[in-house]
Amino acid sequence: MSKPKVAVIWNASCGGCDESLVDIEDKIIDLADKVDFVLWPCAMDFKYNDVAAMKDGEIDITLVNGGIQNSGQEKIVKLLREKSKIIVAYGSCAWLGGVPSLINLKNKKDSFAVNYLDCPSVINPGKKVPMAKSMADGYELELPEIFDTLYTLDDVIDVDYYLPGCPPMPAMIINALGELLGGKLPPKGTILSPDISLCLSCSRNGTKPDRMVMGEIQRIHEIIADPDQCFLNQDVLCMGPATRDGCGYPCITGNMPCTGCMGPMKNQDQGAKMISALGGIIDGYDEEAVDRILDGIPDPAGTFYRYSTAASYLGRRREKNR
Numbered sequence: 001m002s003k004p005k006v007a008v009i010w011n012a013s014c015g016g017c018d019e020s021l022v023d024i025e026d027k028i029i030d031l032a033d034k035v036d037f038v039l040w041p042c043a044m045d046f047k048y049n050d051v052a053a054m055k056d057g058e059i060d061i062t063l064v065n066g067g068i069q070n071s072g073q074e075k076i077v078k079l080l081r082e083k084s085k086i087i088v089a090y091g092s093c094a095w096l097g098g099v100p101s102l103i104n105l106k107n108k109k110d111s112f113a114v115n116y117l118d119c120p121s122v123i124n125p126g127k128k129v130p131m132a133k134s135m136a137d138g139y140e141l142e143l144p145e146i147f148d149t150l151y152t153l154d155d156v157i158d159v160d161y162y163l164p165g166c167p168p169m170p171a172m173i174i175n176a177l178g179e180l181l182g183g184k185l186p187p188k189g190t191i192l193s194p195d196i197s198l199c200l201s202c203s204r205n206g207t208k209p210d211r212m213v214m215g216e217i218q219r220i221h222e223i224i225a226d227p228d229q230c231f232l233n234q235d236v237l238c239m240g241p242a243t244r245d246g247c248g249y250p251c252i253t254g255n256m257p258c259t260g261c262m263g264p265m266k267n268q269d270q271g272a273k274m275i276s277a278l279g280g281i282i283d284g285y286d287e288e289a290v291d292r293i294l295d296g297i298p299d300p301a302g303t304f305y306r307y308s309t310a311a312s313y314l315g316r317r318r319e320k321n322r
């Protein structure tokens with residue numbers, strides 16, 4: 001009997017999602033036994049032409065990580081959509097835009113200026129920036145066109161399931177692949193982790209007082225954190241109230257506050273939810289006091305929307321399925 005065919009592709013992301021597949025340790029050997037990888041550019045040498053030659057729907061599951069930021073990424077995910085029965089937005093970048101989508105607060109021109117022109121370590125006397133077409137030694141070269149906006153995967157193609165995390169945790173990956181490969185398909189559109197806040201499973205939740213009050217906001221390196229107390233009760237911002245459960249809270253266990261990588265709960269805007277949670281506990285009776293407390297957050301957009309700018313109220317809005 002032929003094995004299920006699986007593809008993995010990496011777009012605008014750091015590579016951690018590809019790495020996370022290897023982090024499932026010896027289970028990767030079981031997985032490699034059970035499936036045929038037909039595309040995994042990070043690990044194996046397949047050609048896109050091999051994928052183009054497949055029948056529509058021939059790939060059983062494609063795991064797509066990263067948002068879509070250039071025309072090359074758009075082309076390959078559209079091809080994979082045609083060739084795949086199931087598309088999984090793998091990791092928070094594919095689902096919500098992730099950290100790279102903070103660029104949506106700026107634009108392509110600003111990004112090129114930082115990366116190719118103004119950065120002190122860059123030497124670029126010709127002031128050249130990437131172009132879709134350019135000439136070199138009489139030959140025309142073509143590169144993918146970089147978009148002005150970073151798109152979530154479901155802005156570009158139809159997505160069947162979402163696996164959150166930056167990157168997804170090993171236990172979540174094993175469960176999700178077990179379900180999908182075993183044919184136990186949840187309803188289309190399911191986010192494959194519990195739709196409750198991280199606080200509800202966090203070991204420190206019971207230490208929250210009946211009435212929580214934050215008189216200031218401190219950064220984690222400014223205090224010696226009590227390893228058992230809720231971070232919010234220690235005046236340290238923790239994104240737990242606005243973050244989806246399912247990771248097993250490794251950061252909290254390591255005495256670091258949650259930064260929100262599992263993304264929001266269903267139909268919530270993660271930043272707005274956290275701002276609303278803070279609004280209820282900040283101890284400021286006038287505008288000046290509130291401003292002073294909020295000044296303790298040096299980068300509000302990067303704090304509240306670190307993993308979700310492209311999909312948030314803040315991110316540039318755009319038409320679906322462009």
Ligand code: SF4
Nearest residue numbers: 199202230231238240
């Ligand atoms: S705010 Fe953070 S530390 Fe406190 S209960 Fe929620 S996840 Fe745990």
Ligand code: SF4
Nearest residue numbers: 247251258259261262
């Ligand atoms: S505790 Fe927060 S930042 Fe850490 S893995 Fe879980 S969701 Fe991500």
